Every structure is written in C-alpha cells, then in structure tokens.
Amino acid sequence: MRTWWRRLVGAWRLLPGLVRRRAEEREIRDEMQFHLDMYAQKRIALGVEPADARRDARVAFGGVERWREDARDQVRSAGLDSIVRDVRYALRGIARHKAFSGAAIVTLALGLAAAGTAFTMVDSLFLRPLPVRDGNRLVHVYFQRPGGRTRPVGLPAVELLRRRVPAFDAVIAEEETDVLQVRVGDVVSQRFGAFVSANEWNTLGIHPLLGRVFTVQEDSVPDRDAVAVISAAYWHTQFGDDPRVIGEHVRVGVRDVEIIGIAAEGFQGTNVGGAPVDIWMPFMMARMKGFSCVNVAPCPAGNALAQLAPNATLEHARAQVGALSRELSALAYGDDSARTIAVMPATGISGRVEYSALARLLSGVAIVMLLIACTNLSALLIGRGVAREREMALRISLGAGRTRLVRQLMTEGLIVGLAGGALGTAVASAAARGVMGFFAADDEGFQHFFNLSLDWRVVGFMAAASVVATVMFSLLPALTVSSVDPVEVLKRGIGAAPRARLRLVLTAAQVALATVLLSASGLLVRSYDALMRGQHFDARHVALLRVRPDLAGVTPDRAARELGQMVEHLQSVPGVEAVAYRRCCGLLWSHTPADNPVGLGATDTVAAAEVQFISPGFFSALKIPLHAGREFTAGDRAGGPNVAVVSETLARRLWGRGSSTAVGRQIRADRVVARVVGVVPDYQVRTSIESPPAAVFLPYWQHATEGDGDTRLAVRVTGDPARAIPALRAAIAGVDPAMLVTESMPMRDQVDASFVQLRLGDAVLGVAGGLSLVLCALGLYGVIAFLVARHTREIGIRVALGATAPAVVRHFLGAAVRPVAIGVVVGLIVAAMTTRLLGAWLVGVSARDLVSFAVASGVVVASALVASYVPARRAARVDPATALRTD
Amino acid sequence: MATDKRGDMVQGTLDMLILKALSLEPMHGWGITERIGQWSNSVLEVNQGSLYPALYRLKRQGWITSSWKRTENNRQARYYALTADGRRQLAEEHRAWTRVARAIDFLMEMS
Numbered sequence: 001m002r003t004w005w006r007r008l009v010g011a012w013r014l015l016p017g018l019v020r021r022r023a024e025e026r027e028i029r030d031e032m033q034f035h036l037d038m039y040a041q042k043r044i045a046l047g048v049e050p051a052d053a054r055r056d057a058r059v060a061f062g063g064v065e066r067w068r069e070d071a072r073d074q075v076r077s078a079g080l081d082s083i084v085r086d087v088r089y090a091l092r093g094i095a096r097h098k099a100f101s102g103a104a105i106v107t108l109a110l111g112l113a114a115a116g117t118a119f120t121m122v123d124s125l126f127l128r129p130l131p132v133r134d135g136n137r138l139v140h141v142y143f144q145r146p147g148g149r150t151r152p153v154g155l156p157a158v159e160l161l162r163r164r165v166p167a168f169d170a171v172i173a174e175e176e177t178d179v180l181q182v183r184v185g186d187v188v189s190q191r192f193g194a195f196v197s198a199n200e201w202n203t204l205g206i207h208p209l210l211g212r213v214f215t216v217q218e219d220s221v222p223d224r225d226a227v228a229v230i231s232a233a234y235w236h237t238q239f240g241d242d243p244r245v246i247g248e249h250v251r252v253g254v255r256d257v258e259i260i261g262i263a264a265e266g267f268q269g270t271n272v273g274g275a276p277v278d279i280w281m282p283f284m285m286a287r288m289k290g291f292s293c294v295n296v297a298p299c300p301a302g303n304a305l306a307q308l309a310p311n312a313t314l315e316h317a318r319a320q321v322g323a324l325s326r327e328l329s330a331l332a333y334g335d336d337s338a339r340t341i342a343v344m345p346a347t348g349i350s351g352r353v354e355y356s357a358l359a360r361l362l363s364g365v366a367i368v369m370l371l372i373a374c375t376n377l378s379a380l381l382i383g384r385g386v387a388r389e390r391e392m393a394l395r396i397s398l399g400a401g402r403t404r405l406v407r408q409l410m411t412e413g414l415i416v417g418l419a420g421g422a423l424g425t426a427v428a429s430a431a432a433r434g435v436m437g438f439f440a441a442d443d444e445g446f447q448h449f450f451n452l453s454l455d456w457r458v459v460g461f462m463a464a465a466s467v468v469a470t471v472m473f474s475l476l477p478a479l480t481v482s483s484v485d486p487v488e489v490l491k492r493g494i495g496a497a498p499r500a501r502l503r504l505v506l507t508a509a510q511v512a513l514a515t516v517l518l519s520a521s522g523l524l525v526r527s528y529d530a531l532m533r534g535q536h537f538d539a540r541h542v543a544l545l546r547v548r549p550d551l552a553g554v555t556p557d558r559a560a561r562e563l564g565q566m567v568e569h570l571q572s573v574p575g576v577e578a579v580a581y582r583r584c585c586g587l588l589w590s591h592t593p594a595d596n597p598v599g600l601g602a603t604d605t606v607a608a609a610e611v612q613f614i615s616p617g618f619f620s621a622l623k624i625p626l627h628a629g630r631e632f633t634a635g636d637r638a639g640g641p642n643v644a645v646v647s648e649t650l651a652r653r654l655w656g657r658g659s660s661t662a663v664g665r666q667i668r669a670d671r672v673v674a675r676v677v678g679v680v681p682d683y684q685v686r687t688s689i690e691s692p693p694a695a696v697f698l699p700y701w702q703h704a705t706e707g708d709g710d711t712r713l714a715v716r717v718t719g720d721p722a723r724a725i726p727a728l729r730a731a732i733a734g735v736d737p738a739m740l741v742t743e744s745m746p747m748r749d750q751v752d753a754s755f756v757q758l759r760l761g762d763a764v765l766g767v768a769g770g771l772s773l774v775l776c777a778l779g780l781y782g783v784i785a786f787l788v789a790r791h792t793r794e795i796g797i798r799v800a801l802g803a804t805a806p807a808v809v810r811h812f813l814g815a816a817v818r819p820v821a822i823g824v825v826v827g828l829i830v831a832a833m834t835t836r837l838l839g840a841w842l843v844g845v846s847a848r849d850l851v852s853f854a855v856a857s858g859v860v861v862a863s864a865l866v867a868s869y870v871p872a873r874r875a876a877r878v879d880p881a882t883a884l885r886t887d
Numbered sequence: 888m889a890t891d892k893r894g895d896m897v898q899g900t901l902d903m904l905i906l907k908a909l910s911l912e913p914m915h916g917w918g919i920t921e922r923i924g925q926w927s928n929s930v931l932e933v934n935q936g937s938l939y940p941a942l943y944r945l946k947r948q949g950w951i952t953s954s955w956k957r958t959e960n961n962r963q964a965r966y967y968a969l970t971a972d973g974r975r976q977l978a979e980e981h982r983a984w985t986r987v988a989r990a991i992d993f994l995m996e997m998s
Contacts, residue, residue: 027955031916031965032939038917039935061935 108420111373116428133205211261273349413474421466515827522852530844559709796883
C-alpha cells in the first residue's frame with residue numbers, strides 16, 4: 001500500500017517537470033554540463049591538458065546523448081507520455097478488430113442510451129430551469145393545499161409581493177387561457193393564450209422579433225388595452241412571416257385585439273409541458289377568461305412567477321414571503337386564515353407528478369439495461385482476452401508491470417466506453433423525443449411542448465455514465481487477462497479454465513436480469529389487458545366532438561336550442577347510428593370531483609357523488625349495459641317527473657345488495673329530488689386501482705339551461721369514425737357556422753391517450769426485455785462457441801472413441817444448463833421482490849402473477865436453449881481427424 | 888556481485904550506495920560519485936552513465952528530493968537530499984544486503 005502511495009506522490013512530484021518539458025530538459029543539460037566540467041577539472045588538476053580533459057570526461061560518460069535519453073526516459077515513464085502511448089496503442093488495437101470493437105461499442109451504446117433517455121426525462125421533468133435568461137433564479141409562489149393541490153395567489157397578492165419582498169427583483173402575474181378561438185380574416189384557428197403582466201418580457205429577457213411588447217401603462221386598467229403579442233411560431237404558420245401583421249386586428253374569442261409585436265423565436269410561454277402559448281395579452285385583460293375580479297381583492301386569479309434578486313437566496317425569499325402569508329391569504333380569498341405558501345424553484349415541468357411514475361420506471365429499466373450491457377461486454381472482453389494471452393505474456397516477460405497492463409486494457413476500455421457514450425447520447429436524444437412524443441398530444445388532441453434539447457446536465461451525465469460503465473465492464477477482464485503466467489502461456493498456448501467459468505457466471509447474471517425485465521413486461525401487458533377487458537363500453541366506431549358555445553359568445557339559452565338542432569342534423573348524416581352527449585366533461589371519464597352531496601330525502605346526505613347530465617340513449621349509444629331498469633328517453637324533459645340513473649357503486653352504498661332494488665327509490669342529488677329509473681355498471685375509465693367514483697346521472701333536458709353550453713358529443717357511425725368527422729362537423733356548422741368545435745377525434749384515440757403512460761411503460765419494458773434477451777442469447781452463444789473451440793481436440797477424441805452426435809450436443813448443452821437455471825431462478829426471486837415497485841401500474845393483476853413469471857422464464861429458457869444449441873450442434877459435426885490435428 | 892562483468896554496478900546496489908552517500912548531507916551528482924569513490928578507496932566506481940538515471944528513479948520513488956543551489960565555486964548545481972522515506976528505505980536495503988552477504992560468505996567458507 002505504501003509503495004503505491006509513494007509512487008503516486010513521486011509521479012505527482014514529476015508532474016511539473018512533464019508540463020514544462022522544455023525547462024526540465026534545460027535543467028538536465030545544465031546538470032550534466034556541471035558534471036562534465038567537474039570531471040574535466042579533476043583531470044586538469046592531475047596535469048592533463050584542458051582539451052584532453054574535456055574529451056576524457058565525455059568519453060567517461062559514454063555518449064552524453066545516450067544517457068540524456070536514459071535520464072529522460074526515467075522522467076517520462078510515469079505520466080502523460082505513457083498515457084499518450086497507451087491511447088495510440090489502444091486505437092490501433094481497436095481499428096484492427098473492427099467487427100469486435102463495433103459489437104462492443106453498440107452493446108454499450110444500448111445500455112448507455114437507456115440510461116441517457118431516462119435521465120433526459122428526469123432532467124426535463126424536474127431539473128431544467130425555464131429556457132429564458134437567468135432561468136435558474138426564477139421561482140413559483142403559490143398556496144399549497146392539502147392533498148398535493150396548489151392554488152394561485154392572484155394579482156393583488158402579486159402586487160403585495162412586489163412591494164414588500166426585497167428578495168424578489170420582479171414578480172410576474174400569469175394566467176393561461178383556455179383554448180381560444182382566433183379569427184384572422186376568414187380563418188379560424190384554435191390557439192392557447194396567456195395573460196401576463198407587462199414586466200414578463202423584461203424579466204425573462206424576451207425581446208420582440210418585430211414590433212414591441214406591451215408597456216406598464218397598457219397593463220394598468222382592467223379591460224382597457226386590447227393589445228397582444230403573438231408567438232414567432234404562430235407568425236410563421238398563420239401569417240407567413242408577413243411583417244404587416246403588426247397593427248392588424250384579430251378577433252380573440254369575442255374581443256378584437258390589436259397585434260403589436262412578435263415574441264422572440266422559440267418562446268412559447270413559461271408552462272413547459274403544457275400547451276404552447278401563441279398569444280399574450282396584458283393581465284388586465286384577464287376578465288376575457290371569465291374572471292369577475294382582476295386586480296380587486298379578494299382575487300385568486302393569477303400565478304406568481306418571481307425572480308430572485310442577485311444577492312438573495314431562496315431561504316431569504318421564503319422567510320419574507322412566509323411573514324406575509326396572512327395578508328396574501330386575505331388578498332386572495334378575503335379571509336386571513338393561515339394557508340401554507342410555497343416558494344419553489346421554477347424547474348422542470350408543471351404536472352410533473354403525472355410523469356414521475358414513468359420517470360421512475362424508465363430509470364429502473366435503464367439501470368438494469370446498463371448492467372446487462374456491462375456484464376455482456378465484460379464477458380465478451382474476457383473471451384477476447386484469451387486470444388490476447390500471448391500478447392500479454394510477451395509484454396510481461398519484457399518487463400511490463402501488471403499495473404501497466406491493467407492501465408493499458410482500461411485505456412482500451414475507456415475508448416470503447418466513450419465511443420459507446422457518444423453513440424448512446426445520440427440514440428438517447430432521439431429516444432427521449434420519441435418517449436415525450438407519446439405525450440405530445442393530450443387527450444383533447446392538443447399538442448404539448450417540452451424542452452428536450454441536449455443540455456450540459458445530460459451531456460455531463462452521459463460522460464460520467466460512460467466512465468462508470470467502462471470501469472464496470474473493463475476492470476474484471478483487465479484484471480483476469482493481465483494475471484497470466486507468461487511461462488505457462490508461452491509454453492502451452494492455452495488459456496486457463498477459470499476464464500470459461502467466469503464467463504458463465506456473467507452469463508447467469510445477464511439471464512437473471514433479462515428474466516426480471518421480461519417478468520415486469522409480462523405484468524404490464526396483463527395489466528393493460530385486464531384494464532381493456534374491464535371496460536364496459538365500446539369505443540370503436542365512435543367519433544368525438546366538443547362544442548364550445550361559451551367560447552363563441554353564445555348565450556346558454558341559444559346554446560341549448562342549437563344543441564337540439566345539431567343533434568337532429570347529426571342523426572340525419574348517413575352512416576350515423578346513434579348520438580350521445582354529456583354536459584361539460586369527457587363521456588367516459590370522471591373529471592369533476594365526486595363531491596356532490598347525495599341523500600335519500602330532501603335534506604340528508606348519505607354519500608358524495610359525481611353528477612353528470614347526459615342525453616337520452618346515452619348508454620345504448622356507448623354500448624354500456626344496464627344492470628337494471630331503463631335509461632333516459634326523449635320523454636324525460638323539463639316539466640316531467642324528475643328521474644335519475646345511478647351507478648352500481650352508489651346503488652350498493654345507498655340500498656345494499658341487489659341493484660334491482662334501487663329502481664323506483666328516491667334520491668336527491670344536485671338539489672334535485674328524483675326517482676331512480678336505472679342502474680349502470682361502473683364503466684368509467686380508470687387507469688389505476690383507485691375505487692370507482694359514485695355517480696348520479698340526470699337527464700340533460702331536465703336541466704337544459706344550466707351550465708355554459710360546453711357539451712361533448714359521441715357519434716356512433718358504421719364505418720371509420722375518423723373519416724366521418726368532416727361530415728359531422730359540416731352538420732354542426734349547418735346549424736351555426738360560428739360554433740367552435742374542438743376535440744374532434746375518434747374516441748378510440750382519446751381512450752388510448754388516457755392510458756398513454758401504461759402503454760408507454762409496456763412499450764419500454766417490452767423493448768428493453770427483447771433487447772436484453774438478444775444480448776443474453778448472444779452472450780451465451782459466445783461462451784458455448786468458445787468452449788467448443790477450446791475443447792475441439794477433446795471432442796475429436798470422444799467422437800473417435802464412439803460418442804454419438806446427440807451425446808456431444810448434450811455435453812455442451814449441459815454446460816449451459818447450470819448458469820441458465822441459476823440465472824432464471826435468481827431472476828425470478830429478484831422479480832418477486834421488486835415488481836411491487838410497479839405499484840400503480842398494475843391493475844387487476846398481482847405483483848407476483850404466476851402466469852407472467854412462468855411465461856417470462858419460459859421465453860428466457862427457450863432462447864437460451866436455442867442460443868446454446870447452435871454452437872453445440874457444430875461441435876457434433878467436428879471431424880475427429882481434423883480435430884486431433886489442431887493445436 | 889555488486890558489479891557485473893562490465894564493471895557496472897547492479898541497479899539495486901547503486902541505489903543503496905547513493906542513498907548512503909546522501910545520508911550525511913545533501914550533495915550534487917558529481918559529489919556523490921566522488922564520495923562513493925573516496926569511501927571505498929576506489930574499489931567501487933560509479934558508472935557515470937547509470938548515475939543520473941538512478942537519481943531520477945530515486946526521486947520518482949520519493950526517496951530523495953532535489954533543488955538547485957550554488958556551490959562553493961559559485962556555480963549552479965542540482966543538489967539531492969534524502970527524505971524520511973529514503974532513510975527508511977536505506978535501512979531496509981542495508982538489512983537485505985547484509986543478509987545476502989552473510990549467506991554468501993557462509994557458503995564460500997564451507998569446505
């Protein structure tokens with residue numbers, strides 16, 4: 001140990017010498033000149049002539065140049081020079097064996113790409129600051145409510161923060177709009193917008209591409225200044241880069257606004273992961289969104305985005321904001337009860353909670369894949385090490401120390417590692433985009449935008465991961481390969497037996513990991529299957545349309561009238577079998593919280609449920625079976641007896657077993673006392689194992705003018721719903737050409753979108769499982785082939801002595817059986833212990849589902865058998881005569 | 888034993904002698920040569936060609952350090968000095984050398 005330390009310190013001492021090479025050379029020259037002079041002087045003192053004395057000195061040195069070289073060599077051999085030599089030697093070796101090196105780099109790249117993709121996701125979800133100037137000094141300020149919910153603070157509170165928190169340089173108020181109908185001339189499109197305070201541009205460093213941004217004066221009086229800044233992307237697509245757009249008026253919703261500027265290229269708002277913003281208007285215009293308050297307390301409309309002052313820290317800000325919490329409460333809600341205020345860095349994306357389960361899954365898969373890749377590569381290198389034993393033996397007998405050899409081999413490993421890292425980074429970049437592409441379109445058909453560029457964090461992570469992976473896969477081979485006994489090797493030319501055993505152990509490890517991945521994959525597939533089979537509806541052949549009279553400025557009365565006409569028109573479109581609709585929310589989902597009090601009499605409350613207003617024939621249109629009673633018909637209109645339909649869960653909760661007993665009972669929901677006429681199953685789409693919500697259904701037409709007219713329609717057609725949509729839109733436009741129709745898509749797509757995480761998890765695990773199986777099989781093939789090659793002579797002898805082909809094959813398959821068996825068993829144990837972590841992904845299937853595990857092991861064993869059979873078969877065909885001749 | 892056929896000293900013994908030479912006081916390369924020659928009454932002669940490589944090796948291993956100083960004749964020369972580790976190494980090598988020498992003597996004395 002001390003020798004190591006001493007050598008390290010010594011090398012360190014020589015380091016300055018290496019760096020200032022020329023100075024060091026000069027010192028060596030001076031030193032030797034001194035020595036020569038002293039020697040000559042001594043000779044002169046003995047009476048020799050000066051010229052002779054100097055010549056004598058040089059002779060005694062035996063050639064100054066030569067031992068200057070020797071001295072220099074001593075200086076050199078520990079340090080930069082030898083590293084450069086190592087690198088060059090390694091590069092030559094890699095270039096010589098292109099196929100092998102290529103395979104090694106690709107294998108490693110696979111593992112590293114998995115790691116990179118997972119990290120890119122984690123990075124963009126949690127770590128990346130906003131892509132604006134000084135993004136890492138931005139913080140969100142909001143109320144933290146119980147249950148993980150957050151509430152905005154509102155503009156009056158923002159103004160208080162501006163005045164009274166010196167830790168903040170600037171505070172911006174932002175509020176996103178719903179989808180906007182923007183009419184430019186005759187063209188209507190749907191865009192997202194935001195109301196922002198005038199200091200957003202300055203604070204975030206967003207300079208207008210063209211025109212200007214709104215001033216503080218234009219953001220001072222509510223509803224007065226209808227100006228807007230549009231995004232560069234919108235300018236390119238909608239206005240074709242026409243600079244005359246500045247000063248043009250466009251109709252946004254029901255207001256005319258004037259476009260005064262175009263935002264910097266690439267800026268789409270501060271809500272990364274959300275919808276891209278195309279129109280920004282002053283915050284004072286926020287009443288357009290329907291708020292009755294804007295800047296008059298109490299008003300909770302408006303999110304606060306603050307910039308920390310240069311010398312302030314997050315702690316300062318938190319303390320100062322915390323001291324104001326009661327006043328902020330009062331300004332937002334009107335009462336000064338204590339509410340928790342959070343000040344958090346504005347990193348990652350909003351709604352990251354939804355994605356964190358997926359990020360965790362990806363990370364887990366990535367770690368396993370990286371391990372498999374490294375193990376595979378390790379075995380590969382050990383195998384190749386056997387071929388290099390002669391080379392190593394030669395170098396050892398020429399004086400190379402073991403350290404030197406290990407260093408040389410690790411240098412080769414590092415080059416492969418870095419190459420694999422570079423390739424892996426490129427693949428990860430594309431893969432991350434692919435993964436997020438799954439999320440790009442949400443279940444309303446709108447695109448989200450993410451910041452997925454390659455930033456320094458990802459590059460740094462990949463570099464570090466490459467180095468770590470290199471150490472993992474090359475240390476073991478380097479140590480085993482360099483520990484050869486040179487005499488042994490040069491005499492016999494055969495590698496020692498432990499090599500093959502080591503490779504088999506590594507193969508067993510790969511088999512175990514592959515089994516884990518495949519088991520998890522099987523679980524997710526069964527989960528998805530269970531979910532799909534558990535649905536009580538049929539979403540095929542159904543087209544979805546959402547009409548937004550609220551955004552087109554239509555009054556609720558007129559909206560109700562028009563809806564009736566639209567339904568008639570839709571029913572008369574050829575190919576339409578049925579039309580169903582629901583007020584406000586997705587027909588198959590429970591979007592509204594289930595907190596409507598439900599009771600049996602006029603005033604009691606027995607349960608909390610969700611109330612839905614649906615059309616006649618709703619359930620039959622979606623092919624939802626009735627458990628009892630009937631559904632609504634055209635006869636259930638205003639003025640008739642109040643009727644209701646309840647879900648199975650609610651029926652059971654209110655009246656015990658037997659849903660048929662619910663029919664005819666009285667129920668009160670949403671302040672309406674009604675008679676139950678039917679019971680339906682809990683059909684609503686659930687993506688996890690939470691219990692189904694209790695639901696009460698009321699006829700749309702008995703409450704026709706409530707709500708704002710936002711209605712979702714499902715139209716069952718005979719053919720392909722996607723192709724039917726234009727005709728359906730035309731039918732709606734036939735009633736009211738100004739009607740805003742959003743979300744027109746086949747219902748199948750919307751259902752799929754809500755399962756997107758599960759489907760993605762499935763895909764990721766499936767791909768990872770498949771790849772790891774391939775790597776495993778290749779590794780096993782390599783080991784068996786290696787064994788066959790090594791034992792060729794022995795096979796020859798056996799065959800010559802009468803061994804049959806099947807016997808030879810069995811002999812080699814036997815070598816594979818043990819590591820594969822051990823690997824599968826270990827893999828199943830690990831899987832049983834860890835699949836619990838899949839948690840919410842598993843629906844309707846236990847974490848230790850025997851079928852998945854059995855299928856996974858079966859697949860692994862089968863692949864292993866095939867992989868070992870091929871080389872074993874070749875062994876059986878060995879010709880004894882040739883075999884006995886080979887060395 | 889200490890010198891092979893060419894009159895060069897085997898690497899190990901040269902190192903030991905250099906360390907011994909420096910154990911009294913720091914010295915430059917020429918001084919080391921002279922000192923070893925004087926102490927051994929000219930029996931042992933340091934081969935000039937192996938001296939400096941040996942000095943650099945000893946420096947790398949941390950047993951001696953070097954610095955430039957002025958000699959009595961006001962010339963610049965590189966002086967080498969023994970470190971604490973070097974002293975320990977010297978003692979160790981001396982012990983090893985003694986063991987070997989005694990064993991050889993014993994062998995040669997046998998009749």
